[in-house]
Amino acid sequence: MENEQIIKRVYFTKKVLNSLPIPEKGYMQYYDTGEHGLILRAYASGKKTFFLYRKLEGRPEYILLREKPPSRYPDMTPEQARRRAAELKGDIGAGKNPAEQRRSLKAEMKLGELFERFLTLYARKHKRPKSVTNDESIYRLHLSHWAARPISTITRREVQGLHNRIGKESGPYQANRTCALLHTLFEKALEWGYIGANPVFKLKKFPEPSRERFLQKEELPRFFRSVQMLPEMERDFFLIFLFTGARRANVLGMAWKDVNLDLGFWNIPAEQSKNKTAYTVPIIGHAMEILMRRRGEFPYAPWVFPFASKTGHLQEPKRAWARVLKAADLDGVRMHDLRRTLASWMAITGASEYIIKGALGHKTTGQSVTGIYARLSVDPIRAAMETAVQAMLRKGGLIEDGEYFVEFRESV
Secondary structure, eight states: OTTEEEEEEEOOOHHHHHTOOOOSSSEEEEEESSSTTEEEEEETTSOEEEEEEEEETTEEEEEEOOOSSOSEETTSOHHHHHHHHHHHHHHHHTTOOHHHHHHHHHHHOBHHHHHHHHIIIIIHHHSOHHHHHHHHHHIIIIIGGGTTSBGGGOOHHHHHHHHHHHHHHHOHHHHHHHHHHHHHHHHHHHHTTOOSOOTTTTOOOOOOOOOOOOOOTTTHHHHHHHHHTSOHHHHHHHHHHHHHOOOHHHHHTOBGGGEETTTTEEEEOGGGSTTSOOEEEEOOHHHHHHHHHHHHHSTTOSBSSBOSSSSSBOOOOHHHHHHHHHHHTOOSOOTTHHHHHHHHHHHHTTOOHHHHHHHHTOOOSSOOSOGGGHHHHHHHHHHHHHHHHHHHHHHTTSSOTTOOOOOOOOOO
């Protein structure tokens, strides 16, 4: 090749690679004396990229060492390049042709095919069902128009335009999530042999204001009045959601087998926890009253909120939440903000950050709130949650100073 200039064989070290001259055009090629077939190309652009040189099926092949970390120096070190080159040579020895596999992938892979492969080989095995559903929704709404496009034809300029358009039409959060999914798809393609560039790499995201919304003291009376107007199932769900501070999916799928009414504990298993760590939620007085009533009403149901659905339990009550917001004249409050409301009122009533994290099931240093230490660990959290809920109920006008308990029984 006219732009290629084979200079010499050297032992690749950081010091040697840092000192390599940059050609005025094309690239110069260097062979490593430490790993047979490992080469590095120094391009006029300043990039330095590792390849494995082998003869496959009678013809010379330069196989890009695409991997995490990427194939460019210094992101990939000489030691990592040698290990990757040795792995590829092992594949070749087993009869595989990495170069042909990557050519085939680059030539044939469409975005729609890549997304299906992503769902099958990765998402459905390693992500939570809700996250998979979100990925499918984002793809259908914002990326499916590129389904028939070979991924090598999707340019950075197009991705930037898509990001800007979604930002204007659907908001910055949706735009950022779409590009995050597209970035992941290309990263998976690179792992599976694609040798092109990721057009989403280092794409500047829209700033997203942090969520700080929780129910204020003047909003609590309207909230409790509107919740009390709901049918019993939805009303109890929202109150348990607020009084436990657990995640929405956990409350919806709350199972009696995980609830200990005698000790006042709700154990959330690791497989149902967002951070894959089991934790214990204290059941405070007002939540206990609701749960004991529901246990009596549905003695044989496996779920706290049984419902005629595929899962057998209540699904996200979006319509009921919309009714609450309208009746209470609440603006900008999401269902998830009930969890934030408990945490905020715990802070207002003096709970420490450590206690609040424990109540919300966030990972903290030290002993997990499970096992034989559960009661000692959970009791301070229970006290802080009781104090916060009492404060909310007083501000909400449901109890007076000096009173402790209110019963939620009959819906209007």
